[in-house]
Amino acid sequence: MSVEPNASGAAATPAPTDFVRDIVAQHVTEKRYAKIVTRFPPEPNGYLHIGHAKSICLNFGIARENNGQCNLRFDDTNPVKEDVEYVDSITTDVQWLIAGWADHCLGFKPKGAHPEAVTSNGRPDFFRAPVAPGANAEPFFASDYFEQIYGYAVELIKRGKAYVCDLSPEDTEAYRGAPDRPGKDSPFRHRSVAENLDLFTRMRAGEFPDGARTLRAKIDNSSPNMWLRDPLLYRIRHVAHHHAGDKWCIYPLYDFAHCLSDYLEGITHSICTLEFDAHRALYDWTLESLDLPRSLPHQYEFAKLNLGYTIVSKRKLLQLVQDKSVAGWDDPRMPTISGLRRRGIPASALRRFVTGVGVTKFDSVTDVAVFEHAVREELNASAQRRLAVLKPIKLVLTNIAPGEVLECDATNNPQDETPTTRKLALTREVFIDCDDFAEVPPPKYFRLKPGGEVRLKYACIIKCDELVKDSSGQITELRCTADLTTRAGGPNVDRKVKGTIHWVSATQSIETEVRLYDRLFTVPEPDADGEFKKHLNPRSLEVVTARLETSLGAATLAERFQFERLGYFALDPKDSAPGRLVFNRTITLKDAWAPKK
């Protein structure tokens, strides 16, 4: 059985299986294809989100498990919605997600390349072979195929399978009928081939305004499948295209362009989400109607990812960005790939999660706990442990002299086989988190309380002797004595106390901004009532000024940290600058005690 290494490279998990992979495996057994070729085909009209991550991992996963290839192709057939901003972000996100895992399967094409005229099985054909990503390569674009797709449309007309229709948008809709009522034929359905050819040529030449005419497939207006009721193949749009420029004023629709794009790239398995199930008949009809010389791609559908407490809809995410509910597409609270990355989620954790949820045709909602578990699992293995105090309260160790420094060895990662250590400075004044002290402790409180004892992690046991309050009754200082015999190497190092808390030296620590993120929505299914914005979590972001152990001043973007007892943190890649660090909390540690508070 094939296995894949986890983050540490040590353990291994079995390769996933699911109904799509079963189909591919069957085809491999049959030697049906020389090579398995899949594709990830986003429209560049928004940022990629966690739902796309599932599709990316499915398509690239199948490619890598079968020594195949997966093309990144932009399905850019509707210029009015698309932009290069999205092309760039999507390309970045895909490469980030698959880096070190499936980048060797990623298919790009030579910059500026279009399909090549080739001979397949003795007949004229077009094909675009992939190249590896690099300086002279770029992703595939459906818009690079406009010339060929136009040619295929002409061929359909010649075969009597497509016609130019003059019906207005309103009439087109009225003629289509309804799911439970057959449509009726367009009055233009029986135009001659010659007339259709002439009209289609003139559509391309720009003789008609937007919406004046369309090219439609001639299939069956009484079909129970709405997509077979003479679907539109081309529409007129006098607008420039972000990739193809101003060369075209007619643009193919998804159903016509997608199957042909798959064909031109030699895709074997065209995997998409469930809502395209009804389109499959049209996908097949188009390809089969053209009598193409190479073997045809086939479409397979799976259920998209739904995640609890999360919204995955480009349109709704766009609303959050536009009304400034979040700071942008890459706000760390967003379920976008760029947001998750900025939050500090490792690509490996995202992959682990989306492959773990499986691939089925059942429209399910995955519990966010599964996602959070995957993130913690990765980070627990790899994150460096550090001490940091989010909401500091001053603690004076009265039996340590001012200026005295006691060195402590702190473990960097107890999960390592041979953990390394670093030095921490214990001084007379330290900070602890205010959550770790209670003047009136609740039942089963293990932390510091008046007269109580607690261990300062890596240092020693301390006892709280006295509270100092200001005139308003606010605690300003805790005065404690340190039992230095409980330090490492001391005679009482093994003395047990129930609680161990984190701390930092008041003098040997740095002050930085830390952003604490919580889930964006307060309910499991934010859009169940169609009013997702009403369920925004008002406390999804809390900014604190924290005290961090000094070593964190040298943190780098690539590093992941566990602030002990608090959670996993990483530098914010956008707002951190030398001398002004900003940390994001990626996720809290699991807390079995807190919910009982």
Added chain:
RNA sequence: UGCCCGAUGGUGUAAUGGUAGCACGAACGACUCUGACUCGUUCUGUCUAGGUUCGACUCCUAGUCGGGCAGCCA
């Protein structure tokens, strides 16, 4: 009142006519210089009704429930 797809513990999935398993979650316990991690115990399931079969989560029929389909969006 059309057509298509689907339904397994609270959640997500596996079992492809032959022992209903795994993971998340929850509860309890052990361990612990992180109330983390780890370990142990426990919890909870095949939508319904018929049928085929020695045997059905699996196949068939009907029903129920959920999703999808009527953009010149993808």
